[in-house]
Amino acid sequence: MTVKVEHLTGGYGKRPVIKNINFELNQGEIVGLIGLNGAGKSTTIKHMLGLLTPMEGSLTISDININKDVETYRRKLSYIPESPVIYEELTLQEHIYMTAMAYNISREKAMERARPLLKTFRLEDELNIFPSHFSKGMKQKVMIICAFIVEPELYIIDEPFLGLDPLGIQSMLDLMVEKKNENRTVLMSTHILATAERYCDRFLIMDEGEIVAFGNLEELRKQTGLEGKTLDEIYIHVTQGGNNS
Structure with a gap:
């Protein structure tokens, strides 16, 4: 490549x-x-x-x-922007699902890849939370997780x-x-x-x-x-x- x-x-x-x-x-x-x-x-x-x-x-x-x-x-390719791009109406899990859909990855595969990342960034208990309420650092971690599940x-x-x-x-x-x-x-x-x-x-x-x-x-x-x-x-x-x- x-x-x-x-x-x-x-x-x-x-x-x-x-x-x-x-x-x-x-x-x-x-x-x-x-x-x-x-x-x-x-x-x-x-x-x-x-x-x-x-x-x-x-x-x-x-x-x-x-x-x-x-x-x-x-x-x-996948992209992590300087400023997080978060959708107010989507939960963290839905952000992962949306990324999966964009890259033609199944929801099951996306969550399988996301779980260790969620644990690393201490967001495994936040899946049903709306990241629009997160701190900037937490929002950035959402961007990182979504980018890295794409592989x-x-x-x-x-x-x-x-x-x-x-x-x-x-x-x-x-x-x-x-x-x-x-x-x-x-x-x-x-x-x-x-x-x-x-x-x-x-x-x-x-x-x-x-x-x-x-x-x-x-x-x-x-x-x-x-x-x-x-x-x-x-x-x-x-x-x-x-x-x-």
Whole structure:
């Protein structure tokens, strides 16, 4: 399984936010998508989800092109948004059932996959509760559970740790590593660079709508001439225009 983003240019209207983005994600890796606010991370993600139409370029997962078969393409990924999307009229269990229906998974299979996740995030007694009444952290856990019952080829995760307590953060990281070990792929947008450095196999750094560095930590050090530096130090150097000097 390979995720390919090729010559992607796009945005909101006629003015591009991202310009000629090219990268591949490989099976069984966690990739950190990092950059300043406004760098183009969310726009890239929205194009990968099919929420925005590219001005140019193509997006494929396992050779399925989003423009040729959008339904099959979308079923190959799941998404955890930065801000939880909760339906007021649905219970937690109904959120799980709705996700199952969207991905053509039986209710029985969905609940079988959900039970260990519900236990991990301490929500097993909340199935008949409306998550609209939950705290932000609990709502985020609902998003995580729904995304992980899908078991897709690609997980796209946008700032997953906002609102989570330390135990929730560690559980989320453990899940990502578990899916990586199952040969699935995780693309995680985050500002928590110390955690990204520890858990990600490669890093995709964006600035002003372009990719300015991509690779593992050693490759980033070579690309920037910053031998022995941390991801934090490389990130600050690159986003302050260090690569242009």
